[in-house]
Amino acid sequence: MNPKPDELHLNAWRLFITAHATLIDTIDRELIAADCIPLHWYDVLVELVEAPAHRLRLYELADKVVLSRSGLTRLVDKLENAGLLKREPNPEDRRGYYAVLTEAGYAALRKAWPIYAAGIQNSFAVHLSDDEAEVFSRVLRKILKSRQTEE
Amino acid sequence: MNPKPDELHLNAWRLFITAHATLIDTIDRELIAADCIPLHWYDVLVELVEAPAHRLRLYELADKVVLSRSGLTRLVDKLENAGLLKREPNPEDRRGYYAVLTEAGYAALRKAWPIYAAGIQNSFAVHLSDDEAEVFSRVLRKILKSRQTEE
DNA sequence: CATCAATAGTTGTATATGCAACTATATTTG
DNA sequence: CAAATATAGTTGCATATACAACTATTGATG
Numbered sequence: 001m002n003p004k005p006d007e008l009h010l011n012a013w014r015l016f017i018t019a020h021a022t023l024i025d026t027i028d029r030e031l032i033a034a035d036c037i038p039l040h041w042y043d044v045l046v047e048l049v050e051a052p053a054h055r056l057r058l059y060e061l062a063d064k065v066v067l068s069r070s071g072l073t074r075l076v077d078k079l080e081n082a083g084l085l086k087r088e089p090n091p092e093d094r095r096g097y098y099a100v101l102t103e104a105g106y107a108a109l110r111k112a113w114p115i116y117a118a119g120i121q122n123s124f125a126v127h128l129s130d131d132e133a134e135v136f137s138r139v140l141r142k143i144l145k146s147r148q149t150e151e
Numbered sequence: 152m153n154p155k156p157d158e159l160h161l162n163a164w165r166l167f168i169t170a171h172a173t174l175i176d177t178i179d180r181e182l183i184a185a186d187c188i189p190l191h192w193y194d195v196l197v198e199l200v201e202a203p204a205h206r207l208r209l210y211e212l213a214d215k216v217v218l219s220r221s222g223l224t225r226l227v228d229k230l231e232n233a234g235l236l237k238r239e240p241n242p243e244d245r246r247g248y249y250a251v252l253t254e255a256g257y258a259a260l261r262k263a264w265p266i267y268a269a270g271i272q273n274s275f276a277v278h279l280s281d282d283e284a285e286v287f288s289r290v291l292r293k294i295l296k297s298r299q300t301e302e
Numbered sequence: 303c304a305t306c307a308a309t310a311g312t313t314g315t316a317t318a319t320g321c322a323a324c325t326a327t328a329t330t331t332g
Numbered sequence: 333c334a335a336a337t338a339t340a341g342t343t344g345c346a347t348a349t350a351c352a353a354c355t356a357t358t359g360a361t362g
Binding site: 077094 | 310311
């Protein structure tokens with residue numbers, strides 16, 4: 001296996017980094033400007049919405065949002081303080097907790113979604129045809145899958 | 152213009168965020184483990200290598216690496232302290248400075264490159280065919296260009 | 303089953319980075 | 333050309349997040 005990327009792939013990598021930084025920056029600002037929760041909070045809460053019974057173990061959440069355990073602890077502190085989720089002890093395993101979405105958390109998601117959706121659409125999605133979006137997704141899914149199996 | 156992304160595009164967006172986080176995390180760890188400069192330092196120095204006379208105004212650098220002015224000031228402090236670049240006053244405009252790559256900075260880049268290249272290759276590039284890399288790059292370039300003209 | 307190892311989560315501490323306010327210099331404008 | 337405005341960069345402060353050490357609990361092993 002060749003240890004070095006060619007120009008084409010290297011260029012793709014560098015664009016990936018730069019585009020990510022500017023997109024996150026832009027969309028996060030749009031959310032803040034509209035008096036909504038920041039992007040990282042959204043990402044956490046949306047994982048809860050999609051989870052069975054709107055709850056996830058903290059370590060699962062940390063994994064899904066790619067955050068360290070300690071980072072997650074503090075983020076959950078803030079979200080709990082803001083009333084958007086609550087910790088619930090787990091009777092099955094008394095070491096751990098569930099993070100459970102609250103009604104206010106769900107409301108925060110609903111409020112933010114139109115802004116977030118518009119940001120994704122205008123800054124990102126409009127630039128991808130359906131075919132391009134499929135290539136894009138397929139590639140990133142492959143990358144993520146390979147990481148899972150390695151570690 | 153439809154204000155909401157469809158499922159396909161939304162999925163691409165979420166993969167984009169997650170894949171970015173895990174890739175940066177992995178590659179940065181590889182660099183640190185190999186006793187090289189961290190990824191963000193690399194990104195700064197590589198912009199200098201590619202700039203005319205290996206120098207850029209600080210604000211240009213901030214722009215290229217998508218960092219706030221104050222963030223850049225501090226990053227440049229660290230890099231200058233480590234001897235990897237130096238600030239040079241600009242005779243044309245005495246408000247500002249150039250960041251100029253030093254020999255040690257160039258050496259740090261050379262040392263890190265094999266590790267970084269292997270990381271890009273193994274974690275990212277192997278998953279993109281040439282065609283996919285072209286689609287990927289084209290899309291991200293389009294995104295970046297649109298942001299430039301808007302702001 | 304008693305000990306040892308592994309796991310879930312938290313906390314102390316260090317680093318990173320943004321915003322707003324500030325200094326110094328340059329540019330514009332009446 | 334003097335005053336007002338804009339720009340380059342830095343600094344004080346607040347927030348974010350990682351690592352390592354810690355507590356509590358669970359699981360594995362002789």
